[in-house]
Amino acid sequence: MANAIVRGSLVRVGLTGVLFALALAVQAAGEATYVIEGSKAAQLDSCVEPTDFMRRNHMEVIEHQRDETVHNGIRSTKHSLAGCIDCHTSYGADKVPVSINAEGQFCIACHEFAAVGMNCFGCHAGVPMQPSAETGDLPLPRIGHKVGLSTGEPEAVNVTRGVERGVSE
């Protein structure tokens, strides 16, 4: 009887150890892949909320924020989908951002594993519009979309094109 108990607890200790090691490995890999070096998130101990809270409740937080933004126009809070994308999008070798919803990326990696469908990116952009101020990464390479944007640097090419196309003849 005593032997059985000892054996049982040994197995349990062993299993816990394996799980812990796995969790550590996943975490290490996760940190390497999913928080962009030099981004705002990289400088913080946790995300906009403690990591455990975010893992469990990020969907509630985003859903609440979406209604606040669409109906009340509040865009200043930290719980924005664009904010997730800013810090958690990875960049390819050519410094072009990879969609956060692409295979193996921040959002889809977990969602695929947990078999939870998600359709944010049916409508929302999966890459940051602006280059991250911290990393100096390049924005999405699309010419002609920064005109009239308050935050973008003026681009001579775009403006010229706009003027040419708009002139009345």
Next chain:
Amino acid sequence: MTTNKHKERVDTSRRGFLGAAAVVTTVTVAPGVVLHRLAVAEPRSEAVTSDVRWGMLIDSTKCAEGCDACVTACNRENGLDLQKQPKGEDADQQKKWDRQAAKWIRIVKVKDNLTGHESRLPMMCQHCEHPPCVDVCPTGASFKRADGIVMVDRHTCIGCRYCMMACPYKARSFIHETVDTKLTRAPRGKGCVESCNLCVHRRDNGTPSTACADACAAQGQGAILFGDLKDPEGPLMKKLTTLSSRQIREDLALDTGVRYAGV
């Protein structure tokens, strides 16, 4: 809770702030090429209130023949130029696409058959006080924001297109196909209806004016004036008090937020 707070106290400091944010820096790069850089303001942190009602005055006498600056600017601002024409064997493919591609502004030409006089009306969502699209929406996705902007909450839109039927201005578009490239400021996806939202991201980020009004002014026409219909001292109301303007289909008594002069 927040609504009550707003009823008690009207924060007028924001108006001054918006005014201050309207500082525009102009840089001349080469002859004929002018760059505009708008000062950056903080995003909105308090819910929109009915202290303002956004609207526009469009002077059709100033709308120049052959100019489509407002349409182009709108397309760029709201990512409409990123729509891809679906491939197909159909001979009428191009015609279909011209009809179906989402447009937020159309230039409508109105001709007086007696005199032959033609007016050009840039036509977009008229942001009615009593919007028929909101009346008919079965899910509540079509709604009027407190500041008078009529828009679609695409999280709740089921794509039934009743609002498109109800709109007397043909202002709404349906997205038929998956959209690959989206802008952060203008989400867009298959199966939802959308229309002009008076550059709502600009409203919320404290950027003055709209893309179409800016583009029209940059062309030198200045036919589109954007502003607050509830501010008697604002440029829009000042202009509206001096210039004769009309609502399109005023017989419907929708009290549109977009008014037209010279019609």
